Amino acid sequence: xxxxxxxxxxxxxxxxxxxxxxxxxxxxxxxxxxxxxxxxxxxxxxxxxxxxxxxxxxxxxxxxxxxxxxxxxxxxxxxxxxxxxxxxxxxxxxxxxxxxxxxxxxxxxxxxxxxxxxxxxxxxxxxxxxxxxxxxxxxxxxxxxxxxxxxxxxxxxxxxxxxxxxxxxxxxxxxxxxxxxxxxxxxxxxxxxxxxxxxxxxxxxxxxxxxxxxxxxxxxxxxxxxxxxxxxxxxxxxxxxxxxxxxxxxxxxxxxxxxxxxxxxxxxxxxxxx
Amino acid sequence: xxxxxxxxxxxxxxxxxxxxxxxxxxxxxxxxxxxxxxxxxxxxxxxxxxxxxxxxxxxxxxxxxxxxxxxxxxxxxxxxxxxxxxxxxxxxxxxxxxxxxxxxxxxxxxxxxxxxxxxxxxxxxxxxxxxxxxxxxxxxxxxxxxxxxxxxxxxxxxxxxxxxxxxxxxxxxxxxxxxxxxxxxxxxxxxxxxxxxxxxxxxxxxxxxxxxxxxxxxxxxxxxxxxxxxxxxxxxxxxxxxx
Numbered sequence: 001x002x003x004x005x006x007x008x009x010x011x012x013x014x015x016x017x018x019x020x021x022x023x024x025x026x027x028x029x030x031x032x033x034x035x036x037x038x039x040x041x042x043x044x045x046x047x048x049x050x051x052x053x054x055x056x057x058x059x060x061x062x063x064x065x066x067x068x069x070x071x072x073x074x075x076x077x078x079x080x081x082x083x084x085x086x087x088x089x090x091x092x093x094x095x096x097x098x099x100x101x102x103x104x105x106x107x108x109x110x111x112x113x114x115x116x117x118x119x120x121x122x123x124x125x126x127x128x129x130x131x132x133x134x135x136x137x138x139x140x141x142x143x144x145x146x147x148x149x150x151x152x153x154x155x156x157x158x159x160x161x162x163x164x165x166x167x168x169x170x171x172x173x174x175x176x177x178x179x180x181x182x183x184x185x186x187x188x189x190x191x192x193x194x195x196x197x198x199x200x201x202x203x204x205x206x207x208x209x210x211x212x213x214x215x216x217x218x219x220x221x222x223x224x225x226x227x228x229x230x231x232x233x234x235x236x237x238x239x240x241x242x243x244x245x246x247x248x249x250x251x252x253x254x255x256x257x258x259x260x261x262x263x264x265x266x267x268x269x270x271x272x273x274x
Numbered sequence: 275x276x277x278x279x280x281x282x283x284x285x286x287x288x289x290x291x292x293x294x295x296x297x298x299x300x301x302x303x304x305x306x307x308x309x310x311x312x313x314x315x316x317x318x319x320x321x322x323x324x325x326x327x328x329x330x331x332x333x334x335x336x337x338x339x340x341x342x343x344x345x346x347x348x349x350x351x352x353x354x355x356x357x358x359x360x361x362x363x364x365x366x367x368x369x370x371x372x373x374x375x376x377x378x379x380x381x382x383x384x385x386x387x388x389x390x391x392x393x394x395x396x397x398x399x400x401x402x403x404x405x406x407x408x409x410x411x412x413x414x415x416x417x418x419x420x421x422x423x424x425x426x427x428x429x430x431x432x433x434x435x436x437x438x439x440x441x442x443x444x445x446x447x448x449x450x451x452x453x454x455x456x457x458x459x460x461x462x463x464x465x466x467x468x469x470x471x472x473x474x475x476x477x478x479x480x481x482x483x484x485x486x487x488x489x490x491x492x493x494x495x496x497x498x499x500x501x502x503x504x505x506x507x508x509x510x511x512x513x514x515x516x517x
Contacts, residue, residue, distance in 0.1 A: 028289055034293045060437050088388070131399055132288065
């Protein structure tokens, strides 16, 4: 890479480099990875869960004040990866938007709406020179009233560039690509298994394999996949205190963080399986 | 990694290629250059102390203020640039007053800490302002949880601590703080230990004379402690630490 040509363009976000890149936005992505924390989120049929590493930066800190999972409302939660200070500012914004929507329209904001609002806000930061992008990626977990009264869990990822997409399963942070690959592999195995089942049961069209995005996952599988993905990218054995797991499920009807005991049970299941 | 920002350190709105904002790291350095600030949560109170280096021989003792009362139940000790600290404290006072007006009760420590942090964070976002060059160490007596300690750093990050130190002597002080089980100490004992810790962190030959400003926040509210002399603080420890 020719460093010389990019020397002048890195500093100001409104300036494109000759190759058409916005370096400041790319550096903001690096800032997300800097704390060395990874988060993984998975969506199932009746639940969506996000597992994020919990790293306490200093021994003297009270661990309960270190948290990346934020409740936005009963129907929404956000898990943040990156700079904690920028994350808090974003969460404040999300909470404000969510409650304003609920007040104005009388029902809980769709998750896609909230995610897109934050994404648009992030985009503004990438276009104005007097502000910097925020070094945080947000995973939106939520619950939406679907068609025909169906309740559907939702998962969206919003990054510093202002990009917002819905996912079946995604990862963010230091080891995002490794975790993402692990998830794809797991889902592909499930896809094959479920396709085989459907063909055997005669319910699928003979030549159509089940889409990866249509793989069905139970609540348990969702949590196991989320924590399992995290375990696969973290070098040491995870303990309940090292991981924070946020969950929205049909069973609970509200955003909550799993207790240590629940996380312990899942970790045991994962290690026994391995 | 090079400590020099080399061009990426000129504004708060610039990320370096590694994803760091050097201006915020430099703001932290400003705190590291200043007198040590310490906070500890003991059994029934929070003890805050600041090493006030006397800027001039003619300064009237006791007039250099770096620990400020915010509300009846909260005090903030400032490490780093004193004037920046006063700005943060003014905001904190305003937030506390506003909370009382809206909710009719004393502002919970956690809420105040988040608001001060949010305010400091604001100054890390814009080109036309610089970050605060100070740490706000918030000691409070919370109606629900009792003695709590929060520290807001120049970049706006805030955590709850059982003990905290920043400033010139922070490395030595933090090591000592970590060894003590502060939650078991009574306030009088904690006060003496904190004073001793600060005294021992100084270089007797090279450092300029100082005053120890100490404030204790407990159920009774915020109490200002008359300054300790080096002897009273047990700086030269000899076995019991008894006065």
